[in-house]
Amino acid sequence: MNVNMVTCGGQATIPMVAAASRVQAVAYGEIVATVSSRSVGPGTRKNIDEFTRTTAGAIEKVGGAKKGKAIIIINPAEPPLIIRDTIYCLTEGEPDQAKMTASVHEMIKEVQEYVPGYKLVNGPVFDGKRVSIFLEVEGLGDYLPKYAGNLDITTAAAARTAETIAEEIVAGKLVLEPALAA
Amino acid sequence: MNLKEKKVAAHDIMLRDGMQPKRHVMTLKHMKDVATGLDRAGVPYIEVTHGDGPGGSSVNYGFPAHTDEEYLSAVVPLMKQAKVSALLIPGIWTVDHLLMAKDLGVHTIRVATHCAGADFSEQHINKARSLDMDTV
Numbered sequence: 001m002n003v004n005m006v007t008c009g010g011q012a013t014i015p016m017v018a019a020a021s022r023v024q025a026v027a028y029g030e031i032v033a034t035v036s037s038r039s040v041g042p043g044t045r046k047n048i049d050e051f052t053r054t055t056a057g058a059i060e061k062v063g064g065a066k067k068g069k070a071i072i073i074i075n076p077a078e079p080p081l082i083i084r085d086t087i088y089c090l091t092e093g094e095p096d097q098a099k100m101t102a103s104v105h106e107m108i109k110e111v112q113e114y115v116p117g118y119k120l121v122n123g124p125v126f127d128g129k130r131v132s133i134f135l136e137v138e139g140l141g142d143y144l145p146k147y148a149g150n151l152d153i154t155t156a157a158a159a160r161t162a163e164t165i166a167e168e169i170v171a172g173k174l175v176l177e178p179a180l181a182a
Numbered sequence: 183m184n185l186k187e188k189k190v191a192a193h194d195i196m197l198r199d200g201m202q203p204k205r206h207v208m209t210l211k212h213m214k215d216v217a218t219g220l221d222r223a224g225v226p227y228i229e230v231t232h233g234d235g236p237g238g239s240s241v242n243y244g245f246p247a248h249t250d251e252e253y254l255s256a257v258v259p260l261m262k263q264a265k266v267s268a269l270l271i272p273g274i275w276t277v278d279h280l281l282m283a284k285d286l287g288v289h290t291i292r293v294a295t296h297c298a299g300a301d302f303s304e305q306h307i308n309k310a311r312s313l314d315m316d317t318v
Contacts, residue, residue, distance in 0.1 A: 030241050037299055045301045048272045069240055072273035076296045088241040130241065 001176060003161055006062070008150035009033030009072060010055040011157045012085045012118070016133045017063030019107035020089040020124075023099045028090040029065030031055065034073045036080030039148035048072065065089065083150040084121075087133040095131050100124055104133060114160040115153050116140070193227040194220050197257070198269055201233035206246035210256045217257045221264040227290060229267045230257050235294075236268055236283060237275035251282060258287040265289035265316075272302045277309055290316040 005011065013031035020026050033055075044051055052070050059068025075081050104124050111118045117138030125132040137149030144151050168174035197213055213230070220228050232238035236250040246253075250268075258266050267290035268283045280291065291310040293303045310317040 028241075032242050037296075042301075045299075046305055048302050049276050049305055052273060052276050071240060071242055074273065074296070074299050074302060076299055086242070090241070 001165070001179075003158075003165075004054075005154050005158055005161075006058045007051050007055045008035070008083070008154050009051070009070065009085065010058045010062075011153045012083065012135060012137050012150070013055075013087050014058055014063040015107050015111050016087040016104060016135070017059050017065050017068075017089060019103045020087075020091070020100060020131055020133075021064030023096060023103045025092040026063075026065040026089045027092050028067045028069070028088075029059045029063055030069040030071070030088040031059060032071045032073065032086040032088075033150075034075055034081070034084045034086075035150045036083070036147055037074050037076040038080045039083070039144075039150055040074055080145070080147045082147040083137045085135045085137070087135070089131045089133075091129045091131060093129075095126055095129060097124075097126050100126075100131060114156045115149075117146075117149055117152070191226050193229065193267065194225045195229040195269070196220075197253075198229040198231050198235065199233060201231075201246070206233050206238070206244045208247060208253075210248055210252065213253055214256050214260060217264070218260050221261050225264055227267050228257070228261070228264045229269060229292070230254055231268055234269075234274055235271050236279035238271075243274075250279070251286065254283065254286040254288060267292055267316075269294055270306060270310075271295070272306055275306075277306070280306065280309055280313070284313050284315060288315070290318065292318050 009031060017026065017029040051072055055070035056068040059065050059070065101124055108118065108120050115137065119136050121136050122134040123132050137153050139146045139149040139152035165174065169176065197216060201208055217228055230253050231250045232246045234243045239245055266288050268288045269292050270280065271294050293306050295302045307317055
């Protein structure tokens with residue numbers, strides 16, 4: 001089984017798009033991921049187009065927005081800044097503020113189970129049909145520096161995915177077949 | 183400074199960066215009027231589109247009055263001598279925007295990054311060059 005972890009920006013933001021779209025229809029979801037230059041390796045640098053497209057695609061397919069848009073900003077500041085993410089959702093109808101806020105807070109808790117440094121900094125802020133959510137992701141700092149939460153979140157998400165698959169195998173819900181690597 | 187034997191080319195970015203103070207809502211007529219004026223004045227390069235380049239249309243940077251396709255399609259066919267350029271910022275635009283710009287007759291691609299992140303532009307510079315576009 002091959003599992004795609006999307007991108008670090010996607011791991012951080014798509015749960016928020018999903019938190020909005022499970023309350024009501026989201027016509028447009030946009031995310032802005034700001035990461036420190038030092039935490040971005042040569043792979044991302046050579047494939048930034050794939051980062052932008054994959055994240056935008058997953059905002060639609062996984063997040064549930066009808067149209068997705070991703071913007072990545074690589075910040076060269078020294079000392080390096082912690083990863084910050086902004087999520088904008090344009091809802092089809094007027095947003096149900098109470099339900100939307102509760103859904104966002106619930107989802108934050110859910111992600112914190114595997115990414116303890118996942119933090120809501122501000123929002124959800126409502127302005128007409130626009131819902132804005134502001135996050136930061138602090139890494140554990142046990143090997144990589146704390147500002148590189150973008151690297152930690154992908155590792156944590158992969159471990160979480162593997163655990164979920166393992167739980168299903170143990171429960172007899174999933175049987176993996178041997179396959180050659182693609 | 184000795185400019186002897188040096189060639190200086192003016193590159194007017196009013197119809198791209200100038201979109202910022204206009205909140206990206208310039209009309210097509212305004213865009214065409216300014217572009218044809220610059221063309222008549224002999225300006226060799228004119229940059230057109232959303233203030234943050236193709237793909238800039240967003241909550242973050244602002245939604246323009248017209249799409250990049252509409253602005254470029256309005257201006258490019260009117261140019262008698264000027265070449266039209268587009269500013270492409272890795273992380274905002276994708277290769278789709280580049281192919282769109284090429285199709286609409288954009289001549290020059292300016293790829294922009296922070297000076298500390300020049301290696302983010304490799305993929306897009308190579309792609310634009312492979313399409314035979316003037317790439318800077």
